[in-house]
Amino acid sequence: MKLHTITFGCQMNDADTEEMALPLLLRGFQATRELAEADAVIVNTCTVRQHAEHRALSRIGRLRAWKQARAGRLLIVAGCAAQRVGDQILKRFPFVDLVVGARSIERYPEILEAALQGRAPSSQGCSSPLPERAAPRVSSYVTIMRGCNYACAYCVVPQVRGRESYMSGERVLRRSRALAEAGAREIVLLGQTVNSWRDPAAGWDFGDLVRALSATPGVARLRFMSPHPDFLDERLIRTMAEAPAACPYMHLPAQSGSDRVLQRMRRGYTRAQLLGKIERLRKAVDGLNLTTDIIVGFPGETEEDFRASLALVSEIEASAAYCTKFSPREGTPAAAMADAVSEEVKEERLSRLLAAVEKRQRAYLASWKGRRVRILLETPCSGRTARNLGARLERPRAAGEIVEAEVTACTNTGLQCSAHS
Ligand code: SF4
Numbered sequence: 378m379k380l381h382t383i384t385f386g387c388q389m390n391d392a393d394t395e396e397m398a399l400p401l402l403l404r405g406f407q408a409t410r411e412l413a414e415a416d417a418v419i420v421n422t423c424t425v426r427q428h429a430e431h432r433a434l435s436r437i438g439r440l441r442a443w444k445q446a447r448a449g450r451l452l453i454v455a456g457c458a459a460q461r462v463g464d465q466i467l468k469r470f471p472f473v474d475l476v477v478g479a480r481s482i483e484r485y486p487e488i489l490e491a492a493l494q495g496r497a498p499s500s501q502g503c504s505s506p507l508p509e510r511a512a513p514r515v516s517s518y519v520t521i522m523r524g525c526n527y528a529c530a531y532c533v534v535p536q537v538r539g540r541e542s543y544m545s546g547e548r549v550l551r552r553s554r555a556l557a558e559a560g561a562r563e564i565v566l567l568g569q570t571v572n573s574w575r576d577p578a579a580g581w582d583f584g585d586l587v588r589a590l591s592a593t594p595g596v597a598r599l600r601f602m603s604p605h606p607d608f609l610d611e612r613l614i615r616t617m618a619e620a621p622a623a624c625p626y627m628h629l630p631a632q633s634g635s636d637r638v639l640q641r642m643r644r645g646y647t648r649a650q651l652l653g654k655i656e657r658l659r660k661a662v663d664g665l666n667l668t669t670d671i672i673v674g675f676p677g678e679t680e681e682d683f684r685a686s687l688a689l690v691s692e693i694e695a696s697a698a699y700c701t702k703f704s705p706r707e708g709t710p711a712a713a714m715a716d717a718v719s720e721e722v723k724e725e726r727l728s729r730l731l732a733a734v735e736k737r738q739r740a741y742l743a744s745w746k747g748r749r750v751r752i753l754l755e756t757p758c759s760g761r762t763a764r765n766l767g768a769r770l771e772r773p774r775a776a777g778e779i780v781e782a783e784v785t786a787c788t789n790t791g792l793q794c795s796a797h798s
Contacts, residue, residue, distance in 0.1 A: 386423025
């Protein structure tokens with residue numbers, strides 16, 4: 378029995394797909410990249426933008442031929458679009474066997490078990506203890522929280538994923554230890570606003586968790602995404618500076634550099650507050666690499682507002698930024714805002730922003746030429762530096778090794794390196 382997975386969207390969805398695959402792998406399914414030979418398919422969908430939802434739905438539509446080519450095949454549709462438009466999916470694609478919305482992910486093993494009654498071998502007889510994940514990667518994700526308590530005006534996530542819920546600190550540590558014992562060297566903590574994580578029973582906040590994980594044997598590196606600026610407090614800044622495994626890297630979504638737009642977006646912070654926090658973080662964490670997200674063309678954004686975003690990217694010295702045009706999502710407050718920015722203006726602003734960001738990115742990468750880096754190899758020839766820069770080695774070494782190397786050249790997106798023997 379073979380299992381094929383298709384994932385749309387963010388790293389949280391990648392991690393969820395791996396979790397959803399696990400019960401089937403424990404039943405004896407083997408992972409395959411080939412759709413044609415699969416007996417089961419999991420499609421994990423995204424709905425953060427209308428376009429992402431359309432792509433997922435059209436992919437499900439194209440699975441009709443695969444599903445109908447052989448009796449007994451199993452098609453599972455999961456994730457955020459499954460949560461938002463699950464009924465429509467079942468109506469439009471009656472060949473789908475199981476729809477599991479993003480809010481039901483914790484209950485997925487039972488839902489699957491019930492759906493599989495008599496269809497596939499049971500996992501009950503599995504002799505090995507339930508592994509935390511079937512095949513850990515050198516860099517492994519752990520989703521520590523789900524949902525979001527914010528209500529950003531453009532975002533559909535709170536509607537789809539609900540309010541925040543947290544994995545206990547003890548469970549995060551157990552899972553990370555299991556991953557490290559199985560070969561993971563880097564743990565990437567995931568959550569919609571990952572640094573709002575807490576464990577009230579243990580009295581832990583996110584900084585406590587980072588410190589505890591940093592002391593976990595085998596965990597050489599620790600990253601997390603995406604933090605919310607509100608929870609980037611002094612404790613977390615100190616932790617970033619002191620916890621040995623915490624990487625000097627942060628992706629901190631700003632979304633806009635204009636106070637007027639930030640307020641309309643309901644982001645909960647001002648430009649000055651954001652700048653103050655980043656300044657303190659930079660002072661505490663030596664050589665921090667900071668990246669961000671910017672949305673252009675939010676309703677009512679003027680040229681002056683846009684320039685404030687443009688200026689922010691250089692003021693915070695972001696080495697890269699994920700830039701998107703605002704696209705309205707049905708049911709969000711921003712979709713009902715009257716003063717939309719025209720597509721033409723959005724395009725023009727986006728291309729100006731991208732040009733500035735690409736220039737910054739090239740300059741940042743070029744600044745590494747001739748310097749020494751430590752690369753955690755995810756494959757024999759490629760990996761990441763502690764500052765999350767993609768790096769390639771001239772000669773292969775063992776995946777999982779941390780290699781001292783010199784940067785010999787850089788491309789537009791990463792570093793070329795030569796290892797010290
Ligand atoms: Fe969406 Fe805002 Fe929550 Fe991020 S913080 S998931 S943008 S509502």
